[in-house]
Amino acid sequence: MFCRSITWFTCVFMAVVIASHNNDTGFITGFDPEVTVDQLRTNSPELSTTTERAQEVEGSTAADLATLLDAGDGAVVTLVAGDTRLVAHRAVLAARSPVFQEMFQHDTLEASGGRVVIPDVEGPVLRHLLSYMYTLQAPQLPSVAPQVLAAADSYGLPHLKAAFEQQVAAQLSVENAVATALLALRHSCPVLKQAAVTFIKAHTLQVVMTQGWADATVSHPHYVVELTRLIAEPPAQTSTAATTESGSAPITRPHGDDGQAAVTAPPHVSTCHTPPPDDATVRRMRILSQEERGRWLIQAAEEGAVEKLQALLAAGADVGARDGDRNTALHWAVAEGHVGAARCLVEAGADVAATNNEKNTPLHTAAYRGREAMVQLLVAFFADPNARNGVGWTPLHRAAFYGKEEAAAALLEAGSDRWARDDSGAVPRHLARQNKHQQLVELLTSSFPSY
Template structure:
């Protein structure tokens, strides 16, 4: 009797408990990836998730830097040479308008989840992604110029400004030319002003560096713009005097450096500056056979018939040293092919004496007089015979 009564009591208690549960939902707390949610059991046995916005935002604040090399959840692979980096589209698009535009185009074109970034080297791209995830500027001075370029390419103005500051801080005679080129190409105005002022203050030393030569070879048009800025921009430092510029131009002509000659002419070096022997840059370019330097000097209206202390013209120098291409260039620029030096020798005399058949032929083609005599009464043919230059004898002896 007692057992049967107790059994009924249990049945009634369970029924009441079940009925109460259906009428009053009991909250159950779950944790999922750090976000706390509350699930309510309803009278139709369906689950309804309610997010508490403030708690969710706080709970999902993740250090994005920790996701940089994570493969799980990465939705895009960036390829730069041999470097492959996985990243999250949402992060890249939020930080960079350029990446955002890339992803929009990928969506429209239906492309794969890989992007090939041919203009950025792998190590540089890695630092760019590190910045995109952490917003911490990399402290890598040696990489600052490349990062500045990448920051400009991907529309990262804050990173670009910081890199610009780093490049300015480490300007030197070796880096100034490259920095100036980068500044012009990527509209880095602060760096451009600093580089121009630095180069103008140290022009001779900068132009003597390998960095300047490489800038001229790699991007000659931008170097021309840079040199114009150097010529036009005033600075607080001492400008080179006209005499110093002239000496530099003569040295550049001797060396055969077209880039240095071009730069010095832009900053108004005297194209007819003279050394202690009254030889100008064109004399030296002709003597050394630097035809492109000679061409550039002539374009700037160098005196093609200038005389040195021995009354030699640049054409004398080219003929004496057997530089036929320079002979042709000077002759085409209206050089006097029959000009006489202090001994009455013409360029053809010099070519004949030295046995330079090609130079003599170029002079004859330009109209040089083979019958002219020097102060000793010798013709070019006489000098060729006396010095046993048979090929010249044949050339000059033929009518």
Template sequence: MSPRDAESQHEEAGPSRKTEEETKKESLTVGLVQEAEEDTAVNLGALLDAGDGAVVTLLAGDTRLVAHRAVLAARSPVFADMLRRVTVEGSSSQLVLSDTEGPVLRQVLAYLYTLQVPQLPSMAPKLLVAADVYGLSVLKAHCEQQVVAQLSVETAAAAGVIAIRHSANRLKQAAVAFIKAHLLRVMATQGWAEAVVNDPQTVVKLAHLIAETPTDTSTPSAGESRTGPSSQPHSGHSDDGRRPATAVPSTSPQTTPQPDDAAVSLLRTPSAVESSTGPSSQPHSGHSDDCWRPATAAPPTSPQTTPQPDDVAISLLRDLSGEEKDKMLIAAAKEGSVSKVRTLLTVGADVEAMDENQQNSLHCAAARGHLEVARRLLEDGADVNARDRWQNTPLHQAAWNGHAPVVWLLAASSADRNARDHRGNTPLHDAAWRGHPDAATALLEAGADREVRNDNGKTPLDLAKRNNHQQLIDILGSS
């Protein structure tokens, strides 16, 4: 036989031998499957022939399900214990499962019979809870994986609470890392608000874990991205501001801030989230005419209950980073909430913290005319002569927007009446340009110089004449 013929014979024989091997394997597999199916059929047949005592009714709300006692006991140690207890107590016909919803129980029962994990992402959190309650570790692990895969800003708070309460360590680590990366957005959600109200103690534990977890710089902080400062007017005034400097004496005796419902409110709808998206479009001069107010979070769909004691919310706020508390303080000053400002100062927010335009909370309160907030900030040591990126002081902001009471407060707190911005304008220039006679009067009575000239050589009277503000012309023109 030639080598070629031998090779041909080998090629022909090869497939035949492989087919025989595969056939043997297939036969073995089929045999095993058939044996398993026969065993299952025999077992199920035995269950069906066991009579009424072999079954038990499961009640979950309006849902009634019938299951074999042997299946429940074999799959779940918790069900086995429950069945032993009800048998001893003489009531073996039903189990009332008050902590499990009907649809969830139906899926649990399907798993007990088939050992197939339901692929229902929307139900995964509740299935995870049920799996933990009934001691189904494999189902719990699969549900945990599903919840991790669908973590989002809206679901993260609830996922973190579930993970802590049901010792789901993998989910706990993932939820904590996610919330840490998107903290401000997560805290603005309805899910976070409901968690604070419904389970504050667990949220405190979650906050501690967040505080203890190192920041993952590789994870994009979706809720805290910043846009650059908006274009500013030529005089450099804006809505916000900051610059550290020496503190001014308090205008009234300082009192120890007391925690109040503001702490819970801050955690439900942290206005720092809105402020972190960047300043709104500013007018040409850099001052803001509008009193920006943060949007409130949508109310939870379920009725809200009375918040737990304030120390829970205070503890949560204390665990935030300094940067996060500082953002909240600036946002609370913009909002005009004295209680929120007081609470944030209590938990360590920096009264001199600045935003992207180097404006501090006093700049923000002055720009919007929030008198009591400004007073509170001054009592806590805010620098009355702080400068923003355009060299505006809080007094510039109050004058530009015509908030005479705030002008009086700042002047009484040793504000520089003739401070110059980056174009040489004083607060009196700003009040004259904008047509605010009350603010101008307050400045003049506080000792502002009506003859001072800006970088263009203009006095406040010149600016009032240019804009035809007759009342200002009369005030500034009188000796």
């Protein structure tokens, strides 16, 4: 039976190669058959553990593929990546990748049909991914190493991902250091992250002067914030979180032209530097539609579920997703007072200037709910303290109207204009007096002449 299985596998594999060649040449172009799992061992505990797991799987390859003998109709699917068409067996894909396993187990279009579109992987990279799933041998592909690493992470192939962390790290240079660091942060690559941060620390001036740094600051500001934090840490702390729940680092904003003092978050402000989300959780969330991920993100923000937020963001959820009233997840985190969730969202790129149906920004929401810590957090990330909503109210108008003295004081410290007039001509003090918030009236009048 074993010999028959091996013979069958050899025939099937040749058929796959021929079928893929008819649709897209070079099924295993660039694959080095001499690179084995044993050769990829390193002194890194993370990589060694992953390699050992891969070897265990490799030992059962023949037994796994023997199931193809009885697979029957529907055993083969066509993977489509752009113009590339590759034929593969469902059983192999499901056995090697938890993403494909989930896909084929549920009632999805891919499960019922014979065609699977792979939108996030280019054709040549998909060929290498498929080669690995059949052979469990990691090729040496320096020219496409970052793309293969990203694809391996997306489809749950930890050994391949670990092997390509090494390949990407071996190519570090001043020109690609920032891109490499961002790749490591996006795909939770601890070994590659440490290598990139160490390299950048040794060449900080040269790296910061590159176009890559400038581009990253515009396209991925939240990752640049995290990278800057890692670079600033002492060497012994590079791989650990800089803060804890009991004592987080200050959130500051530069002095403005008017000499406005920097805003510092209170000690209880939690951060988003929690452990990376579980890979299995992220993979399950990737199966959800973008709309579903957006709904879950808003719900997690409302609940203050930071770990769930991180997993959804890692799975590709849109940080700018909105509900029926055009509130973002950040609006909800602010409204419910979940500072850790709000910080997680702004670090992930949430727009602090986003407006809902009433043109209220998250800072307007913080003022209305009296969230002093939220005011400090949002202005630290450059929220406009004088933004106007649909009736011309600034956040200070809202704080004054609803009697939120502590939020009003934080807004004044952040530069809110106490003399700003709404569409009816009222300044914040008018609204405070109208609703008999005497302490606020005094705060908004203090050291200023009457009018």
